Structure formats: C-alpha cells, structure tokens
Amino acid sequence: MPKNGSPAQDATTFLNARLIDPATGKDEPGGLLVRDGVIADMGSHLRRNAPEHSKVVDCKGHVLCPGLIDMQVFTGEPGLEHRETLKTASHAAAAGGVTTIVVMPDTEPVIDQVALVDFIQRRARDNALVNVHVMAAMTRGLKGTEMTEIGLLKRAGAIAFSNGKSSVANARVMRNVLLYGKDHATLIVHHTEDPHLTEGSVMNAGEVATRLGLPGVHKAAETIVLERDVRLVELTGGRYHAATLSCAESLAVVRAAKAKGLPVTCGVSINHLTLNENDIGSYRTFLRLRPPLRCEEDRAAMVRGLAAGDIDVVVSSHDPQDADVKRHPFAEAADGAIGLETLLAAGLRLYHNDEIGLVALLRALTINPARLLGLPSGRLDKGAPADLILVDLGQPWVVDRALLRARSKNSPFDESRMQGRVLATMVAGHTVYQYAQADRD
C-alpha cells in the first residue's frame, strides 16, 4: 500500500547497517536494497557496495529493522477528532517507528458496520502516513449482547475483532463469537476485566490504593475473565488473543493454555512493562489505565513473560484523552495514555536495563503481530514490504509532551529520560519520518 503520491520506482540501498530480522533472529552487519516498495535484496554483500542506479543511504552502523506493528491504537476518528485523528495518530506512529497501526472500534459511532470499516480505510488512505488496519467490533455498539456481521466486516477489510475497552460479560455471547468467528478464520481479541468486579475501581487494589483512598480492583478481575475465555476456546476452537494482560497470574493461565495446544495468544501494553502503580505518585491521572498498573512484581513478571515468549505481542495501547477528561481528580478522570511515539524508546529501556534481549523485544513488536494478523510485513525478507526503521539505540533524549505529535498530550512518560530513538521511518519504501536535530534538541 504505497502512501503519498508516486510509487517508489527508483531503488535505494541502505549501506553499513546493523540488520536485525526478528523473524529469523539474525542480527548482523550488512545492507539492504529497496525497489518498488519492497525489500529486493539484503545481506553482507550490500554492506559497502550499492548496485548501480540506486540511491544510497549510509546507516552509519545503526539498526535497520522492520517497522513496528501496533495492534492496539485508539483514535478519535470518527466522532472525537479533537482527541486524535487517523492523520495525527499516523504522524505520531511514523515518528515512533510504527509503520502499521490497528485502530480500535471504540469510536463514535462504534466501528460495527461495513460502511464504517470502509470509512476508516478511505480516510486512512487519504490522510495517514502509515498502514492502517481496522479492528472491528465483535458485538454491536460494543454492548456485549449481539454479534456483529463478522463475515461481511472481514470481507470489507476488518483485520480482527474485539470488544474494545470492555469485556463481554455474557459467556454465551462470547462462546458464539468464538464459534462463529472460527468459520471465518478470524482472530478474536478480548479485553479481560470482569465488569462487576471492576465497577467503580480506578487503580490496582493494594496498599498504594488504600493509602491514596482510591477504590482498587483485584487482579482476579482479569484472571477470571481470561480463565473463562480459555475454557470457551477449548470448547469452540476459536482463535483468541487476550489484548493486554497485566499480572503474573494471567500469564500462568496463558502458559497453561498454550501447553494444551489451544489457539491462545496474549499481549501486553508498553505501560505495564515499564511502569507500576507507584508511578501514580500523588494522583497522576496520565497513569490511570485499563487494566490498571500493577505492583513491581507483576511488572517484572510481565517482562520475564515477554522474554520467555509467553507474551506474544507488545502494544502501545495509545489512547488519546484530552485535558477536559484528564484534568480532574484521579477518581473522576478518564482512563488511557498515549504511547505511539514513545513505544520503541520505552521498550528500549528494558533492553538497556538488560531485562530483555533486543531481538526478543522486536519480535513482539513486529513479526509476532504480523503473523497473528496475517500481514506480510514485520520481517526482513525478499519481497516483503519495505516498512523499515532506522534506529540509533544509544541516542539520549527527554520526552517533552508538548513536542509529541499526537493531538492529545496525555503521555505517562512526560519528562522521562529515554535512550534510543528512531532516525527514519519508511513505509513501502517511502520515507515518512526523518529525525532532524532541530526537531527536539
């Protein structure tokens, strides 16, 4: 899907790169040739010498790897454009090294009809810098009672189905969605939080919440829904992905399901890998999230789960919220944090802290979501789309939310020190973002 004008006819060679292919685990010096928007060739023979008639980019030894695929991005289009549009989200994505975003159905109206899938695809084609795919609603209006037209929505281009930010409480509806979705070979992505146990809660239950005088929710609210869903997967054989898990107990459930050979996978948000409930400090509403940030033991367990491959996918869970819903007392503020532009940099914290290897981190951000969603990108392979990023792993910078490209500025990483930044982002061979020193520093 070439973006922005003319298709790439001329070839470009990226010389002197550190090529990382998360699909094969290869991490070696070399070069890569892009022609007509796809990866035409790569390897050590291209490290110093470019073929004739190709443009040449010297990567100066920096990492060249597939662009990130973020399968949980909330925008405000349609309905809440003052928070985020597909265009502004795509600019944030490009600057963060994300070349494919999957947008969630939690809009106004909810993406539960064929015409709305079509609307998103057209708006994205005309306005977005990166690839945009649609996660359609699996129940009408995300109400959890009636199934949407899963077959027709898929035919219209919906890449997977989800119930957005809410869990389907009714087990019969969930069973039917998994069962019917199986006929159409769809992936069912589910947010796992028991609505009754969660009701009224604003953070993780525990000492921190008790001291702050805030109503908390126990981790069991997540694990209960996840365990039920795994039983239903066992019953139906439907492909199931737990959207964002947050605690060690849930990982145990996923591990057990995988050991049984069930088609179960799971994701985690970057926030739950890099932050914990203590970061809420004195009521910082940008850290009010769903699921809530847990304790440090859980954060560490999530990172270990990622390194071990129990967790398949890392998402930004980019959720733009305006000041009008965030500048409130913690208990009355909205949930959610933006994250597209800081996704990779925050992930690199784990790498720099020796909590996870670079390839394992990138795998969950590229090839794993690509395989789950059936996308040809997310890998360095001849013929694969030239969705690529060039990354300086060492470059230090400080997050300034005023400079972030997302329309809403609710970043939990505001004023955080980061190490590693995206130098350039290519989508189908086109450069959609290039870091300029003057940009920030």
Added chain:
Amino acid sequence: MTNPVAKVSFVRRHLLTCENLSAGEINALLDLADKAAENNRQINKKRDVLRGRTLINLFFEASTRTQSSFELAGKRLGADVMNMNVSTSSVQKGETLIDTAMTLNAMRPDILVVRHHAAGAVELLAQKVDCSVINAGDGAHQHPTQALLDVLTIRRAKGRIAGLTVAICGDILHSRVARSNINVLNTMGARVRIVAPSTLLPPAADRLGAEVFTCMNAGLEGADIVMMLRLQRERMQGSYVPSTREYFHFFGLDHEKLARAKPDALIMHPGPMNRGVEIASTIADHSRSVIRDQVEMGVAVRMAVLEAMARQLPNH
C-alpha cells in the same frame, strides 16, 4: 501538658495530609489548640490573628459540623469567612474543579478550606492556586483536622498519647477519618487497632500500621480508646453488610462489648452518629463519652491550624 523537648513549629503552606506530619509539628499544633480552647471559654472570644484575611470554605460535599467549625474558627481569629454553597455553584453547571479553583483564586483569598468527594481532589486544587489550602476531607483519603482534634481530645483526657491502645471500629474501607487517625496516632506513639467486618476493610489493611481485627470483642480487649466510625446509610443494606440489625449485633458499640475495653476507656465518634447502628444510644451519652468534647476541640484545632498557617502567609 506541653512537651518542651519536642517544641517544633508547624511551618507549611498547606495542610493536605497527615502522612508526613512529624510528632513535633503535631505537638506544636496541639499546644496552640490548647490555648485556643482556653480562649474559646472566655466571654470575648475574638482575636485578630487573621484580621484582613479572607477564608473561603469550599465544600463540594455536604457538611454541617466541619464547615461550621471552620467558619467559627476563622471568625474568632478575625478573618472574613465566605461559605461557597455547592448546590448553587457553577460546579452544577459542569465547570471542572480546576476551573472553579482558578475562579476562586482570582478573588485572592488567603486560605481555602476544601472538602471534596474525590480522593486527591484537594491536592490537585492546591497545585493550581496561590493561597494556602486546608484539606477538610477528600474522598476516602484524608481528613487531617479531624485526626488532630481526636488526638487533642485524647491528650487532654489522658494526658498523653504514646503507649495508649486505640481501637478504630467500623467502616475503615471508606473512611478518611480512619486513615488520618492511623497516621497521626502512629506518629504520636499510640498502638492502633482497626476493627471491621472484612467487607469494610481496605485491601492490604495490615500494611497501614494497625493491627486488624474482624471481631469486635477481641479488638476492644484492653483498649484505652474506642473510636467508632459512622456507617453510611447507602452501605447498610446488603452491599457491604447484610442489614443494620446484623451490623449492630456484631459491630455496634453496646455495654457488653465496651466491657472488654479498659474500665476508664474513652468513647469517641467523629459524628454524625447513627444511634442504634454503630453505637447504642446509651453509650453515646455515657459518662466516658467524649463525643461533645471532640466537637469543642474541633474549633480549637482549626483555630490552631489557621493561626499556624497565617504565619506563613505572604506580607505577614
């Protein structure tokens, strides 16, 4: 009664929480409050510590005693006191807390006394205004002047706080009074117990610095102070406890349960009381009940806090 060794003054711009108050600061406030209590028993109660100053009572949640206590405290110190009536305020028109704060700030008050139903709301507001802010209760978080008036009442009746065993009984889960008291009593060296049915205990209750009991008789055994908490009406019918009757049977303070405490144990309640729910009517009027002293000390403590804060105000 004053402790000359720990003579540290209270130097703060805001009073938002008891979590970080030192014993020295608390003693300094209690000493000031003792003097204010003396003053309040004179015929002429008026002083001019706050003359020319404006105090705004901003109550987002209904309150009779705390609001009138602050109003009286401000007036006795000579301040101009304004009560913001929430039911007719712009909050009802959808204005955010911060916008309300900014509007009030533009009127240049010297001290804002704020009560809000959301935890952390008063702190948020304090970040946005130029004046001093006193937390008069924020959600289930903190109610600092209540804890201070409680320890003042205890100190005056018992002559000390350190070493006493204080049993706080009732709805700990939703209680800012309990949280503030646990903080202050621990700082002052008391042994704190919390007594409640498990549904009214917060998660990780054992981490707060108190011994946890789910049986009233065991919790009151040998206690010097029995501090009862109010059970909100909406929590009585089935969601947290099965019924008022059952709650009173197991957790209401009656003569039988009180007999477990020390013979000279004091009976306290922050008010307003539900007679026959958390406390038997005869107990409320018991000779060892200091519930009315608490109200009197409320005014004294608030005068002490206002006076201490007035010293920090600009142009003093």
